[in-house]
Amino acid sequence: MGLPGTGALVVLALGTIALALTQGAAQGALFLVGGALGMSLYHAAFGFTSAWRVFILDSRGRGLRVQMLLLAMAVVLFFPALASGTLFGNEVRGLVSPAGLGVIAGAFIFGIGMQLGGGCASGTLFTAGGGNARMLITLVFFIVGSVLGTVHFDWWASLPALEPVALWQPLGPWGGIALSPAIFGAIALITMRVERNRHGTLEQPPESERHGMARWLRGPWPLVGGAVALVVLNFLTLAISGRPWGITSAFALWGAKIAQAIGIDPTAWGYWQRPANAEALQSSVFSDVTSVMDFGIIAGAMLAASLAGRFAPSLRIPLRSVIAAVVGGLMLGYGARILQEAKKSKGEKRTAAQADLAALGKEPSAPPTTDRTVTEPTYEGLTRKFAEGMPTLGIFSDEGGQFLGGFAMSSDNRQKTLAALNDLWQGNPIRRTRxxxxxxxxxxxxxxMHLMVQPGVARGFMADPMTADTGFLPRFLICEPPSTIGTRLQSGVRYDDAALLAFKARLKAILETPLPMDLDTRELQPRLLALAPETRNLLATFSDEVEKAQLQGGEYSHVTGYASKAAEQAARIAGVLTVWKDLSAENVTKEVMERKRDAAPLLPLLI
Structure with missing residues (x-):
């Protein structure tokens, strides 16, 4: 195995123990999982983006087909856990990212960097760990490029992006499991057809010199074996850390910490002002999940290279190759950072905003609307106004035909609306179940309610038996004053606004008086306006007289609906006149009930 392999094995063993003791058992376990990932990547020579490059350049699709198998296995394992939000009792979440302009630009830059640098993120990491000096240069500048990507984070994050969508959300876990393998299978079939058209046959896995346990320890592994190992290890990562495996965010963190060490302050950049990133920058690098796993991948790849007898770094690198590694590394880092952050920013901004809102506590109730009057509401609209606004409302209109001829009073809704308004007249609670x-x-x-209606419109509405049978019309005081046409002369008229101004001033004073209500529920808490004893006696006498007049053949026998409510109407009007004069009055006096000047006279006109 040699000294490098022994050193890597010692690092993995001691690192696991040290991390478990200082950062917790989970970090120690993740370092070990990272080591296993490094071995798997190296022994299987598994490159995620290299498979696409080989297919595009040479029409060989074996690597892509194995990737499709890997993705299908991952979907079967991951979707049920991500949909439920828990795995083995621990909370888990996926990395659900939206597509957008930042993703397109980042992917394009990353693709060019991959060609120049010689590998993708995982490929760079495991080949550098395996002793490839050129890829070590790529890794160094990958880190530099990642830091540069964080400098411009705000701009890239501001670019338009679609809403993130996870298949297990609209389709459910089993719907997502059914659809995803179908897509992966279609891609695999396309690669097979393209490869056969160009080469006649499909590429077969190469024969290995080693077999059995020796092959698994020293490699090379079959691609399928590497794919299975990567899926299982990624699932372990999800179970331990609560999220899937990632690589490149650690490079930005390492670069930012190096920048701090040489006197550059990255905290002024928007990326490092986000709570999670700011916390990572302030904490030990060994508390960062991605960093610990990346360290493990490097150590695992070094161990695998030593076991395979191929750990032999060479510093004899052509200048052109060095330049390509530098430029490729920069583009890989920059592209990966804006690619990942542009993908995450929209969802994470929403998550951060939701966390900020949750920290403020229970959402306060919206302030009530200040509307006091409406003109042509539906009953549903009226109840919504009561729910969201003031506890007192008036249906007031000088074009009452709009209400009587509107949707609420249409043939389909009239009975419902009349019954509901009757309930409100009686002071009953509003109950809605929808x-x-x-x-x-x-x-x-x-x-x-106060409606001014043209006589023809009013007569048409009043002629509907339903308006009387439901008791709706008898709850109104209806009058038809004589027409003033022919007497509305303007010459010689002297205007005196004193009475109108006095009325306006009194009305304003009443409206500006705070309502007696519970501020939380907006329920009215009206005080009792009692009837003075002599007033009660007068009202009882009046009620009895009207009741007797409703006997068959009596004066009011043809208008019993109106007559039956005459006493209540009298009490209501007397109460209004009392509080109009004095809001703090404690009872209704006999004088108010009898006063001809205000009621003109009140009791006889109620019928």
Missing amino acids: QGDGSFTLHERRLA
Whole structure:
């Protein structure tokens, strides 16, 4: 195995123990998983992007077909866990990323860097660990490029991007499992057809000089074996760390820490001001999951190269190759950083915003709308106003035909609306049970109505038996004043606004008085306006007289619906007149009930 392999084995053993003792058992386990990934990548010579390069340049698709197998196995293992959000009792999450302009630009830069640098992120890491000096140069400048990518993070993150979508969300885990292998299988079939058209036959795995345990220890592994190992190890990463395996974020962290060491402050860059990145920059590099696993991959690849007898670094690198490694590394790092962060930024900004909102505590209730009047509401709209706004509303309109001829009073909705308004007139709670709006009950809401309607419109509405049978019309005080046409003369008229201004001032004072209500539930808490004893007696006498007049053949026998509510209407109007004069009045006096000047006279006109 040699000295490098022994050193790598010692590092893996002691590193696992040291990390477990200082950073927790999980970090120690992840370092060991990283070592196993390094061995798997090296022995299987598994490159994710190199398989696509080989297919594009040479039409050989064996590597791509193995990748499709790897992805299909990963979907079967990962989707159920990610959809449930837990694995072995631990919370897990996927890296769900949206496509956007930043992703396209980052992928393009990364692709060029991969060709110049000689490998992708995992390929760079395991070949550098395996003793390839040129790839070590690529790795160094990969780190530099990653830091440069964080400098411009804000700009790349601001570019347009689509919403992130995970197949297990719209389709469910089993729907995603069914669809994904179908896509992977189609890609595999395409590679087979292209390869046969160009070469006549499919490429076969090369024969290995080693067999049995010697092959698994010293390599080379079959590609399928490497794919299975990578899936299993990635699943272990998910189970231990709560997220899938990643590589490149550690390079930016290493570079930022080196920048700090030489006097450059990266905390001024937007990338390092994000909470998770700022915390990683302040903490030990050994507390970072990705860094620990990357260290393990390097050690594991070194051990694998030593076991295979191929660990032999050579510093004899042509200048052109060095330049290509430098430029390729820079582009790999820069492209990978903007690619990953452009993908993550939209979802992570949303997650960060949700976390910030959660930290503020329970969402406060929206301030109530200040609307006091509406003109032509539906009952649903009215209840929404009561739920979101003030506990008192008025349906006031000088074009009442809009309400009477509107949607709420259409033939399909009239009975429902009339019954609901009757309930409000009686002061009953508003109860709503609807799938879209949810269920709620509103107590202590009050509604007033004042509609001015053209006589023809009013007569058409009043002629509908439903308006009387439901008791709706008897709840109104209906009047038709005589027409003033022919008497509206302007010459010689003297205007005196004193009465109107006094009315306006009183109305303003009442409206500016705070409502007696619970501020949390917005339920009215009205005080009791009692009837003075003599007032009660007067009202009882009036009620009895009207009741007797409803007997068959009596004066009010033809309008019993209206007559039955006359006493209640009298009490309501007397109460309004009382508080109009004095909001703090404690009872309704006999004088108010009898006062002809205000009521003109009140009781007889109620019928």
